[in-house]
Amino acid sequence: MKRTTRTAVLTAGALIAALGLPVGTAHAAPTPRVDLRVLVVSDGGPAIDAITAELDTAGTPYTEIDLTAAGRPTINAAFLADTVLGVPRAKFQAVVLPNDNPFAAGSAEMAALAAYEQTYAIPQVDAYTYARPAAGLQDAAQGGYSGTVDGVQAAVTTAGKASAFGYLDGPVPFENNDPAVNESYAYLSTPAAGADFTPYVDAPIPGKSTRGSLVGEYRHDGRRELVVTFVYNQYQQQFRLLARGIVEWMTGGVHLGATRNYFAVHVDDVFASDDRWNSTLNCTPGDVDCTDQNATPDPIRMVPADVTFATDWQTRQGITLDLAYNAVGTVDQRADNNGADPLADALLAKKTQFRWINHTYTHAFLGCVQNITVVPWKCDTVGTAIKWVSTADISNEIATNRAWGQTNGLPLNTKELVTGEHSGMKVLPQQPVDNPNLSLALSLNGITSLGSDNSREPAQRQLGPALTVPRYPVNVFYNAGRAAEQVDEYNWIYTKRAQGGSGICEDNPATSTCLPAPLNTATGYTSYIVPLETRAVLGHVLSGDPKPHFIHQSNLTEDRLAYPVLNGVVDGYRALFADNTPLVNLRMEDIGIELQRRTAWQTALRAGQVTAYRIGNAVTIQAPFGLAVNGSAPVGTTAGGVTVGTPYAGRLSGWNISNGLPVTLTLPASATATAAVTSSGSLTATKPAPATRVPADVTEQVADTAAN
Incomplete structure (x- = not known):
């Protein structure tokens, strides 16, 4: 059915009156104050959720209005703007809408938003809208395209690189993780005739020699809109690549909060050996749950050539590995081999090329005293009381390993610790609480940074004197040195009992996914596991998550299983970013500090303890004493004549400790100044956007087929 709408034109006087500003003030053209906060108008769709997730990650404050909520605030002139000490104030530096106009025909709220944007030069992001002239584009049916764009190779245009997307090299590949699932839907179209529209990200229009816009800027009626014509969720790579640019565009590169892309790799059990998976017994001889009488341990341990390979890899990729070591491994080797340990000699010869972490002396379990006569093991008890590994035993594990490292000149940070199997901390279901002796042992040894397992505890927490640093496990198994072993164990875990698997995936459908069929042991690692793990790890990197990933020394020897995944992440990243x-x-330790600062920053923002606003090219920020303040600004920004932050992604960003007093930043002359209130110009309110197609498949994270 054809919808008729009425186009409203606001006169200059009506515009000023609608915003509640004295007409006389308009002629004085004062420079308004613009608060550094984003207004997000939500319809509950995945695109809006994705943008708010990016704002949350960066620590950029926003106010969200849920259009579906009863009793929500009305968006009007008083909600959007007021006057502070005689200066007109815009309460939001940007507006994010589900589409270019999510309101009903003739909406006073849309008219108020449009007037606000024109008056204060406030940008608007259309999170996902339909290609049509009202959005600055030709109808997709007129020589464009609407449909799935899975696997499409989009690209940042020259204008996009010169605008907010200059941190990208150019390619913006759209995921196609499962050919049976429609993961992305888009409208591809060219600018409408006469429209002031600049594509920032485009892709080939199927069957045409032209390219259609996916992200572009539409300038009209004194307003600027970022028009996005593809649907996405917060986990999809294409959004993760563009998320930074969307925020930078809407804020002009001046906002509270900042993100960077992090990648750290911990290698556990260095100097020690890891027991090998037995493909016949379907368990790992040497582990407490492998009780078969024929179970004979078969150790996997690095050799000197692996050390050379690792250092060469570091040099080539510009990544330093963190080696979590157990000194008993080399002490026992030398005792059994007349003092010889070629692996330790090779590692110590190149010790300064790595970072080192205390992983305890023997890799002992430091939680409850384990009863391993049953499978699964359980905590030993005296009556109903759990028997705990003592403070003295925990402290000895930490101190002995540290002393060995210091004696051998390791460049060791003595405040860091990773316990064997992350033990000492709670392990469900057997050990629901921390070993009460752990915190005292940490204090006695000056430990302030404690590695934890992100799959068990994704949130950072305080444990005695230490802050935990959750680490992501990479699904390259500790007990596999060869690809065939990795695939065999993978099949055992992720196939159904009827297919020869353990059936664990059937028992826990909420946390794992069964493979449709067992992988080929000769090809399955390269064809299936490596791409899957690479995508998972790269997803963490692209989301601005600083948490480290951990593998084991067994993954750096024999078939060197870790490197295809690590190379996939690093090479893949560099192909996408400038x-x-x-x-x-x-x-x-630095990752732990970053996580701690983020938590404190978010807490302060939620409590309304941070004030930040811009007047012209001056930005004023005030925060509680001692709070680490995070923000982004154009290159050339100074405070008291001193450059603030460090360069990243074409902007300056970083943490600065507040002294509790207001701090004024001076933006470079090249930074676009905020608008002065004006009585000139006219405004045309747009009609509501038509419904846009959102496939059900994109409302949540696309499944990885098998659990990580």
Whole structure:
């Protein structure tokens, strides 16, 4: 059915009156104050959720209005703007809408938003809208395209690189993780005749020699809109690549909060050996749950050639590995081999090329005393009381390993610790609480940074004197040195009992997914597991998550299983990002500090303890004393004549500790100034956007087929 709408034109006087501003003030053209906060108008769709997730990650404050909520605030002139000490104030520096106009025909709320944007030069992001002249584009049916864009190779245009997307090298590949699932839907179209529209990201229009816009800027009626014509969720790679640019565009590169892309790799059990998976017994001899009488341990341990390979890899990729070591491995080797240990000699000869983490002396379990006569093991008890590994035993594991490292000149950060199997901390279901002796042992040894397992505890927490640093496990198994072993164990875990698997995936459908069929042991690692793990790890990197990933020394020897995944991440990243946006490779203590600062920053923002606004090219920020303040600004921004932050992705960003007093930043002259209130110009309110197609498949993260 054809919808008729009425186009409303606001006169200059009506515009000023609608915003509640004295007409006389308009002629004085004062420079308004614009608060550094984003207004997000939500319809509950995946695109809006994706943008708010990016704002949350960066620590950029926003106010969200849920259009479906009863009793929500009305968006009107008073909601959007007021006057502070005689200066007109815009309460939001940007507006994010589900589409170019999510309101009913003749909506006073849309008219108020449009007037607000024109008056204060406030940009608007259309999170996902339909290609049509009202959005600055030709109807997709007129020589364009609407439909799935899975696997499409989009690209940042020259204008996009010169605008907010210059941190990208150019390619913006759209995922196609499962050919049976429609993961992305888009409208591809060219600018409408006479429209002031600049595509920033485009893709080939199927069957045509032209390219259609996916992200572009539409300028009209004194307003600027970022028009996005593809649907996405917060987990999809194409959004993760463009998320930074969307925020930078809407804020002009001046906003609270900042993100960087991090990648750190911990290698556990260095100097020790890891027991090998037995493909006949379907367990790992040497582990407590492998009780078969024929179970004979078969150790996997690095050799000197692996050390050379690792250092060469580091040099080539610009990534430093963090080696979590157990000194008993080399002490026992030398005792059994007349003092010889070629692996330790090779590692110590190149010790300064790595970072080192205390992983305890023997890799002992430091939680409850384990009863391993049953499978699964359980905590030993005296009556109903759990028997705990003592403070003295935990402290001895930490101190002995540290002393060995110091004696051998390892460049060791003595405040960092990763316990064997992350033990000492709670392990469900057997050990629901921390070993109460752990925190005292940490204090006695000056430990302030403690590695934890992100799959068990994704949130950072305080444990005695230490902050935990959740680490992502990579699904390259500790007990596999060869690809065939990895695939065999993978099949055992992720196939149904009827297919020869363990059936664990059947028992836990909420946390894992069964493979449709067992993988080929000769090809399955390269064809299936590597791409899957690469995508998972790269997803963490692209989401601005600083948490480290951990593998084991067994993955750096024999078939060197870790490297295809690590190379996939690093090479894949560098193919997508410009040189001004490098991977940030932090050590564990610094990652813990970053996580701690993010939490404190978010808490302060939620409590309304941070004030930030812009007047012209001056930005004023005030925060509680001692709070680490995070923000982004154009290159050339100074405070008291001193450059603030460090360069990343074409902007300056970084943490600065507040002294509790207001701080004024001076933006460079090249930064676009905020608008002065004006009485000139006219405004045309747009009609509501038609319904846009959102496939059900994109409302949640696209499944990885098998659990990570």
